[in-house]
Amino acid sequence: MKRLPLPGFDVRHAVELCAFGITIPERAQALIDALPAMQSAESAYLHMAPTAQLYLIPTSDGVTPQLTGELMGVVYKSHFMKAGSPSRGLYDAIRVASPYNLCPLCGQRTVASVDHYLPQSLHPVFNLTPVNLVPSCSDCNKNKLAKLAQSAERQTLHPYFDDLGNERWLVADIRETTPPSIAYRVRPAQAWTAVLAQRVQHHFEVMGLAELYAAQAASELADISFGLERVGQTGGGAAVCAHLQGEYASRFVRDANSWKTALYEGLFTSDWFCDEGYRLIR
Ligand SMILES: [Zn+2]
Known part of the structure; x- marks a missing residue:
C-alpha cells in the first residue's frame, strides 16, 4: 500500500466547478444548496480519517431532500467526471496522483479509475469530496466492493491517511x-x-x-x-x-x-x- 498526499483542493472547489458545468438550472442549484452539508461532512471526514474512525459515519440515502443519492450518482458520473466538463481536470488530477500510475492499494497494477473510499451508494454526501476519491486499479476497485465496514479492523487501508512506515512488514x-x-x-x-x-x-x-x-x-x-x-x-x-x-x-x-x-x-x-x-x- 502506498501513501499519497492529500488532494490539493476541497469539496467547495469540486462542487462549484461541477455546478458551473451543469446546464440544468434546478440540478445545479440543488448541488450548490447542498454545499454546506457537504462541507460539514468533509470536516468530519478529515477529523475521523486519521484515527481510522470513518466506519462510524452513518450511512444516508441522500444529501438534502432535493439532492438524493441517486441524483448524486448522476452528478458524479454525468457531470463531475464527464470528459470536457469544467470539473474533469479535478477528476484527472486525482486519477494521476499515484507515482508511476501504479494503484496505491496493491502497488502493482496500473490505475484505471477513481474509487470512492466510502462507497457512493451508502455515503452520497462524499461523492465529490476529494479526500474520499482515491486512484485505483480496476481489480482493487472490484475487490473492495460497496461494502460497509462494521468495525475499525474491517476497514481497508486509506492511501491519504494510513502510514505503514518504513519498517519491513x-x-x-x-x-x-x-x-x-x-x-x-x-x-x-x-x-x-x-x-x-x-x-x-x-x-x-x-x-x-x-x-x-x-x-x-x-x-x-x-x-x-x-x-x-x-x-x-x-x-x-x-x-x-x-x-x-x-x-x-x-x-x-x-x-x-x-x-x-x-x-x-x-x-x-x-x-x-x-x-x-x-x-x-x-
Ligand atoms: Zn490495485
Missing part, C-alpha cells in the same frame, strides 16, 4: 519445492497499533495480495534463473547469496515493502535457495 517465505515457491504474509511492524495490524491483514485479504504477489514472484524467479545459475557456476552459493543481497538492497532503497523487496530478502536469507533452490527454478 511484508514477508516472502521461500518454500523448498521444485520449482521453489513463494508465500507472502504480513508481519505487523512494531510501530503499528493492534487495529492497524488487523486492517493491513484485512486489506491484504480483500485485495488478494498474497496471490497477486506470489504470481509476480514466480515470474520474477523465472526471469532471474539463468543469471543466478551463471553466478552459482563461478562463485557457488556464497556468490548467489551476495548477488541476491545486492538486488534486495537496491529495491529496499526505493520501497521497503514492495513484493520485490520482500522476495529478495526471502531469497538471500534462505540458505537452501542460495545453495540449491536457485538451480530448481527451470
Whole structure:
C-alpha cells in the first residue's frame, strides 16, 4: 500500500466547478444548496480519517431532500467526471496522483479509475469530496466492493491517511519445492497499533495480495534463473547469496515493502535457495 498526499483542493472547489458545468438550472442549484452539508461532512471526514474512525459515519440515502443519492450518482458520473466538463481536470488530477500510475492499494497494477473510499451508494454526501476519491486499479476497485465496514479492523487501508512506515512488514517465505515457491504474509511492524495490524491483514485479504504477489514472484524467479545459475557456476552459493543481497538492497532503497523487496530478502536469507533452490527454478 502506498501513501499519497492529500488532494490539493476541497469539496467547495469540486462542487462549484461541477455546478458551473451543469446546464440544468434546478440540478445545479440543488448541488450548490447542498454545499454546506457537504462541507460539514468533509470536516468530519478529515477529523475521523486519521484515527481510522470513518466506519462510524452513518450511512444516508441522500444529501438534502432535493439532492438524493441517486441524483448524486448522476452528478458524479454525468457531470463531475464527464470528459470536457469544467470539473474533469479535478477528476484527472486525482486519477494521476499515484507515482508511476501504479494503484496505491496493491502497488502493482496500473490505475484505471477513481474509487470512492466510502462507497457512493451508502455515503452520497462524499461523492465529490476529494479526500474520499482515491486512484485505483480496476481489480482493487472490484475487490473492495460497496461494502460497509462494521468495525475499525474491517476497514481497508486509506492511501491519504494510513502510514505503514518504513519498517519491513511484508514477508516472502521461500518454500523448498521444485520449482521453489513463494508465500507472502504480513508481519505487523512494531510501530503499528493492534487495529492497524488487523486492517493491513484485512486489506491484504480483500485485495488478494498474497496471490497477486506470489504470481509476480514466480515470474520474477523465472526471469532471474539463468543469471543466478551463471553466478552459482563461478562463485557457488556464497556468490548467489551476495548477488541476491545486492538486488534486495537496491529495491529496499526505493520501497521497503514492495513484493520485490520482500522476495529478495526471502531469497538471500534462505540458505537452501542460495545453495540449491536457485538451480530448481527451470
Ligand atoms: Zn490495485
